[in-house]
Amino acid sequence: MKIAVISCIHGNIKALNEVLRDIDRNTCDKIYCLGDLVGYGLYPNEVVETISALAIPTVQGCWDEDIVEGLNACECSYPSLLAERRGRLAHEWTDRQMLPENRDFLAQLPHTLKDNNLCFVHGSPLSNHEYLLPQIDSFTALERVLSSGADILFCGHTHVPYVRSLASGNLQVRLTEPQRQEHLSFAAPLKRIVNVGSVGEPRHGRPNATYAIYDTQTDAIVLREIEYDYQSVCAEIIEVGLPPIFAWRLARGLEFAEKADDPTHICQR
């Protein structure tokens, strides 16, 4: 069976439609979505309605939670006060567009989905707001997959796609209690983290949408990068009156449109 996993659509219906066409061309049997259906992009309702109409199993992303719970629910950090102000603008714009039934759809999304030995989350098994970046400590990455109870952990949130394989994990422990001492050995089987990147707000340095396909028969994982008409999406962002910087960074597939004033700044929400 071939399973397509998408994430972080962020209201970008054009990118989503192109990805769905590619999923169809690749004859995938199932689709999972890792949340962040809305935010920044211009078609939050259309995206929610598409995902809902196709009955795609979906977990709640941090932006989805934000729209449901209100701005104060967000614990995501921004690199600067300027970025935080722009994020707030995007939230308020999206909030004004959301239809009640679509907001209800986002509200009932679960935090985690499981399918046999596969686990699907937005950020990490611990939190919607944790970034499983490709460079996090190897043993920390292994712990995240082990804590999910799965062999393969699918996640989004970072908008940078990768497949990380953690093999031959072993640890030796000396345990001492008042009456005894023991030497223990632990081994972990092969575990993988698959970050599927972003459909609608890529940050891997190119504007193309990304997602992943997992083949349960061959156990192979493929990262897919899909071109689409991002230029017209950028033009629409500017026409609608959202900060032009959103269009600028979408066109470049960048995370931040500005350097951090203060890299230690934490979102006050």
Added chain:
Amino acid sequence: MWAILSGIEGNLAAYEAVLQDIYHPSHAVEALYILGDMVGVRKESEALLQRLRFSESEQLQPNICLGWWEEQCLILHGVGKTGEPTELVDLYGRDILKPLWNAVSRESVEWLRGLDFGFVELDVLMIHGSSISVSEALTPETPPWLMLDRIQRMQVNQLFCGRSGRMFEYFVQEGSLVDSLLTLDERQTHTVMSPQKRVIGVGNVGREPGQASYTLYSPYSNKVEFKIVMY
């Protein structure tokens, strides 16, 4: 040496016995840390808190952080992180609510609110539960991957904790794994060696009638000594 203890749970007699042991000249204790759970449902909880709060005349002024029982008190008094004492009721039943409410004064609850979550000294984290929660109990049965994660979150080498009430040293000596990363543009593989890290359960002072346990730690030699005091 540092004396590190937890789980007094209002047992004043046990605490007095442990203090006497700590003050023995051979131990050369220069700092005292209490990792939460000072209170419990014992009536002496309030007297113990008064003793700890006004300890300027004592030989060592204790450094105190919040524990699970303190967190339940805060919740009961409407100033905790959650609205309902769900964990407390799940573990002990609703009959515990009144005794715990009566065990600690409102004034002491206000003092408890100001306590630290934990301490980082040198390369040591001292905390009641773990680096993610006051409720999480790290024990000898905890998987090493989780132990490593809880230590590395705080960028320390050692974690002293008291939630389980058990006394143990869990030393991650060595290990490795093969880490392969595939992106859209490249693939990299390398072998990673695990760091050496340690988790110490410091025991508990007041849970077991007649027997108190605590831990001495030397930041100079890195040596840990488990102490049991009969009273």
